Amino acid sequence: MGLLSKKDSKLILDPLADNNPITIQVLGICSALAITAELEASIVMSISVLFVLGVGNVIISLIRNIIPSKIRIIVQLIVVAALVIIVDLVLKAFAYELSKTLSVFVGLIITNCIIMGRFEAFALGNGPWRSFLDGIGNAFGYGVILIIVGFFRELLGSGTLLGFPILGDPIEKTGLYAFGYENNGFMLLSPMALIVVGLIIWVQRSKNKALIED
Amino acid sequence: MEKRTDKNTYTVIFAIGMVLVVGALLAFLASTLNPMITENERLEKQKNILYALGVNENEENKAIFVSNEETPKLFKDNIFNQVVIEAKDGKIIRVLSEDEYKEENNNEEPYLIDIKKEQNNAKDGEIRKLPLFLGKNEEGQTCYVVPIRGKGLWDAIWGYISLDKNMIIHGVYFDHKGETPGLGANIKQRFFMDDFIGEHLMKDGVFKGVTIRKGNADPKNNDKTDNEVDAIAGATITGDGVTAMIKTDLKLYLSYFKNLKN
Numbered sequence: 224m225g226l227l228s229k230k231d232s233k234l235i236l237d238p239l240a241d242n243n244p245i246t247i248q249v250l251g252i253c254s255a256l257a258i259t260a261e262l263e264a265s266i267v268m269s270i271s272v273l274f275v276l277g278v279g280n281v282i283i284s285l286i287r288n289i290i291p292s293k294i295r296i297i298v299q300l301i302v303v304a305a306l307v308i309i310v311d312l313v314l315k316a317f318a319y320e321l322s323k324t325l326s327v328f329v330g331l332i333i334t335n336c337i338i339m340g341r342f343e344a345f346a347l348g349n350g351p352w353r354s355f356l357d358g359i360g361n362a363f364g365y366g367v368i369l370i371i372v373g374f375f376r377e378l379l380g381s382g383t384l385l386g387f388p389i390l391g392d393p394i395e396k397t398g399l400y401a402f403g404y405e406n407n408g409f410m411l412l413s414p415m416a417l418i419v420v421g422l423i424i425w426v427q428r429s430k431n432k433a434l435i436e437d
Numbered sequence: 438m439e440k441r442t443d444k445n446t447y448t449v450i451f452a453i454g455m456v457l458v459v460g461a462l463l464a465f466l467a468s469t470l471n472p473m474i475t476e477n478e479r480l481e482k483q484k485n486i487l488y489a490l491g492v493n494e495n496e497e498n499k500a501i502f503v504s505n506e507e508t509p510k511l512f513k514d515n516i517f518n519q520v521v522i523e524a525k526d527g528k529i530i531r532v533l534s535e536d537e538y539k540e541e542n543n544n545e546e547p548y549l550i551d552i553k554k555e556q557n558n559a560k561d562g563e564i565r566k567l568p569l570f571l572g573k574n575e576e577g578q579t580c581y582v583v584p585i586r587g588k589g590l591w592d593a594i595w596g597y598i599s600l601d602k603n604m605i606i607h608g609v610y611f612d613h614k615g616e617t618p619g620l621g622a623n624i625k626q627r628f629f630m631d632d633f634i635g636e637h638l639m640k641d642g643v644f645k646g647v648t649i650r651k652g653n654a655d656p657k658n659n660d661k662t663d664n665e666v667d668a669i670a671g672a673t674i675t676g677d678g679v680t681a682m683i684k685t686d687l688k689l690y691l692s693y694f695k696n697l698k699n
Contacts, residue, residue, distance in 0.1 A: 260671065262621030292440075298455065305459050312466050316473040319481065327615050327622065377619070380670075386498070394656050411620060411671040431615035 225354070234356040238364035241431065243370040244337045249335040250378055255369055256416040258331065263385050267375030268328050269366030273359065276338050280358030282306075283346035290347070299342040300333075307332050337365055372419045378412030383388045440612075480505055482548055483512040488610040489582050489597035490515060490572045500610075500627050515572045516582075519547035522693055524565040529692055531563065552586040554596065567689055576597070580607050583690055587682025590674040591615045594682065595625065602697045604638040606647070611679065621675030629669060635661040638683075644691050646684035647675035 227235070244250045256263045282302050283290075290298050307329050316321035332338070341361050346354040354401055375393015377383060382390040382399075409415055428434045441447060484502040489495065492515055494501045503611055520533040536600055538547050547568045559565035570582040578601060586595040592614035599608040611624040634646050645664040656667045668676045 260616045260617070264618035264622075289442065291442045291451050293443070293448050294452060297452075301455065301459055305463060307638070308463060309466060312463075312470050312474075315477065316470040319474075319477040323612075327618055330615070406670075408670045 232326050235261045235360035238360040243364045251308040254331045259373040262373040262377045262410050273362035276358040276362040280346040281351045283342045284351040299393035323365040376410045485610045489599040489608045491608045492572045518571040519571040521547050585682045585686035589616045590677040606633050606636045609633045620671040632658045632666040637662050649680045
């Protein structure tokens, strides 16, 4: 990455693996459980968080020196809520169909602990550019896990990906279903998201022993 | 020394300033964009009604509405009357044609009647307005599109059901405010909505509705007279909500349909 200094590129790359917000910091689990039954929803959610976290981090960083420390959490909350509402209103006026797809996610974005976590831990102490990179990096780290979980849950739970049947038709018994394969309905329920995230954590830590805590 | 931003007066002033700035910004945006949003919602209602009637641009497995530009014209061409039924305590008091209703209500279009408000009116023992949209489907048959509304798992669910005079379903459209993506949200997918087409609401002359049944013995939905369609896995409560809103809201129109047959 010639565009970014080594320190800056670390801001983007670290959250993707060794400091992943979901698998290492165990933040944002609630939304990871709620919406990963389908790959499409995972992708939409990832993009929304990417936007809110990127812009929110910059705003918080710009006003970091004037925020009263006693009410900083409330200020952060208002920034996220206002951002999300503005986006929602603009979409409703200019891209109504898209806004309907996204409206489900609005509440989940505001309560996403990764966003508040990054505001508190990073944007309050760093400049806007670095905060922007940190926001993007963490949103990508979050999105990667969401998409992996969504991929497996939709494939094994419904036999489809992005709504397209991949494994054949379970009712007509074509494709894989002709050999007696059955969709695992349990994959569609929230506990399986937790188990899939658990498996990802297991794989990640067995590859990088440094991540294992004593 | 204490930092300037730690002082109580500063904190209070900052809080007030922030509330004013953010509040003003949101209020300004909301009021500027409101006309566009209302217009979008109005078009959406028309599109939903047209969709249930069978006027849509569906492709393979996807539910696609007619375009924004065409909607007002198509709505005018396809919906030839919007009847409003006034009911109290489940009994029909009178039936108004589109023109009669508009005359009494400052030209308000019946399709804009707020179903939620009407349901609350009925709860308070007042008169409930029941809109009904009459249109011709592709085969030239007269269909009656009924709006329904109920509760899902998280929030409101609603829909439009197109019936013929024998109360056989010819098309449906369902929507929701915040059901779980991938589970309850799938009520607006074709694989679910199309299952309703052809289903009977009556059984042996008695109103039964359509039940969303788990472990349905008929997943291909060949039997259209069993008053059942297959449920979506992982969306039991949303499915029950659909069953309930079909039962309670369509029942109110029952005597209207009985009169039609006679």
